[in-house]
Amino acid sequence: MGGEAYFRKIGRAWKRGYLLHGPPGTGKSSLIAAIAHFTGYDIYDLELTDVKNNSNLRKYLTAISNKAIVVIEDIDCSLDLKKRPGEEGEKKKKKDGGESDDDDDDDDEEDEKKSKVTLSGLLNFTDGLWSSTGSERILIFTTNHIDQLDPALIRSGRMDMHICLSYCAFPAFKVLARTHLDVEDHRLFPRIEELIGEVQVTPAEIAELLIQNRSHETPALESVIAALEAKKKAKLNSSQVD
Template sequence: MVKMGEFWATLGSVIASLMFVRAILKEYFPYQLWGYIEKYSHKLVRFVYPYIEITFPEFTDERLKRSEIFSAIQTYLSANDSVRTRASRFKADVVKDSKSIVLSMDDKEEVTDEFKGVKVWWVLGKNTPKRDFSFSFYPAADEKRFYKLTFHKSHRDLITGSYISHVLDEGKATTVRNRQRKLYSNNPSKNWHGWKATKWSHVHFEHPATFDTLAMERKKKEDIKKDLKKFSESKEYYKKIGKAWKRGYLLYGPPGTGKSTMVAAMANFLNYDIYDLELTTVQDNTELRTLLIETSSKSIIVIEDIDCSLDLTGQREKKKEKDDEEEETDPIKKKQKEMEKERDKSSKVTLSGLLNFIDGLWSACGGERIIVFTTNFVDKLDPALIRRGRMDKRIEMSYCSFEAFKVLAKNYLNIEWHELYAEIERMLAETDMTPADVAENLMPKSDEENAESCLKNLIEALEVAKEEARKKAEEEVRLKAEKEKKEKEKSAEENVNKEEETSGNKDKEFGSIDHKEGKIVEN
């Protein structure tokens, strides 16, 4: 026992002496000489110490920007069950943009991980900065954490190559799966500058639409889902063919056919953010490019009702004279024209600028983006805007079919079949009604209404719609007949005037000839 006490006393004296010598050397030896001492001491340690250590700091620069690598490692270690079970102390964090609380390693906690049979050690450390009593406008530096990875030097290539890439990829993928998705809207450029000013403002995206609840034929939905999945997994393919990793979708059809709901279902299926781009607030093409740069990957950029957003439709010059004639007789079109002129004054985004936004050089900034245009009138769009390569997939959002009706009936009434289905199928084949109108009639208005009463309401609405469509068709036929009659009368009148004019010219011609002959002829 006495010998053990003497050992510890001797060891303590040796350590104290070494610390004293180190302090003296550091204080009185020249800086260059002390540098050589540290250099060769580190070589000596590396010679006898067979492990390599890599440090990943939490912050990357003086502005205290959090490192994406640190966040990815934190997420990987927190989500990896085999790693997490080896830890005994955790810290609960609310990670930005995450849906739930994340349990991470506590300070100075060490865990082990295995990769292809190789064992590594992770430890969460912390650096406490020295106190600085000098005056500064900036707040004092906080404690800075770091992850330290330790592994045997014989596995250097495996760990520094494959393992670290594996950790970062898994961490980022987990972050994407767990993040709170957002719905963005572009701010006017006058609000881009100033304290905490941003080009995009956002809210949490919590739209419940999915492809299961979307009123559309099953085969068509499966085709769209297959296309989306293939796109999201084709990073290497796009790189191989030399194209930007993006895809264009054109959704067209009458109002109320579910174009916006389709966008929400696509976002929920892919777990993407949505950027709702309002073109009328964008001043010029430069601002449009700036907004594109500010969007993130794994996102859907939507321009709704693009035929109404700006004067980007084709054949404008060809229709200009006809539109001017209609303005004089139609006050509604005249008002619309005035609104378009006022809108065009506030925005100088051109068709060329929009095309470059879609598939020009700037479209390659970032990756994994989907660009969606929606329109009620596809024929109004310029062919250059929707050609193949820009809008890769065109999806017609049509009136409600019987198969789409069954999806809505299951959603709203929780039924698979009813005896009234046969009548509804027959009427849907004869009458055009949008899914939005069908859903409105299927929604119970009170607690007394049941599935049968809602289906009867739909049948009545279909009968009314059928009658209105018949009257509208008759009215169109009548107006067309009146128009043709007026055109015929106008044409006949023009022919009569033309004949009279021709006859008058002939009489004048004969009169001049007679005058040359010396005869007086009264015309």
């Protein structure tokens, strides 16, 4: 029984949650675009820092269509996950005690401009959104720093799958070479395979080099080798300094 049919059978709305994590330039946004193209779902890019408060968040989420993908990129930067529960209380206590200065007033003005969306508000509304029937929705979070996320945000049942998009390995490079240069094999591939195993390079960096030199495969691959060798040299110099 297919996923959607199974969820209908057990009386639950069909929904999926995905967490995409990894360094910048490893393809998180590209994967989201591919999912949207494959499913044909409407895609909503929700920028939490532009949402004033939890009430506004509720309005946005309840207004989305069926068969939708809701994307929150850089979730670790979109919410103040580091704020301790006592901070607001300490701030209020300081004000009540009469201790205030111009810096505090500036902070208050800055706070007024900031989003008041809370982690609990986001979790409550997204969970409530998925509990509504007749909706096929996908929720996608992205982050460059999975270690900074609150466990409540990514627990089982909320995020169905964690997908790590890491640095470019040789098999991924071959896909990029085939896509951009229409090359299945080349005499320079062994050298690239050797170098790519020694340094960290993102698929975005490789793709940019191939696109710039797409008319001629050998110069394109030579530019990749030059970039990888430069990274290797920088890595060696850094280790010698340490």
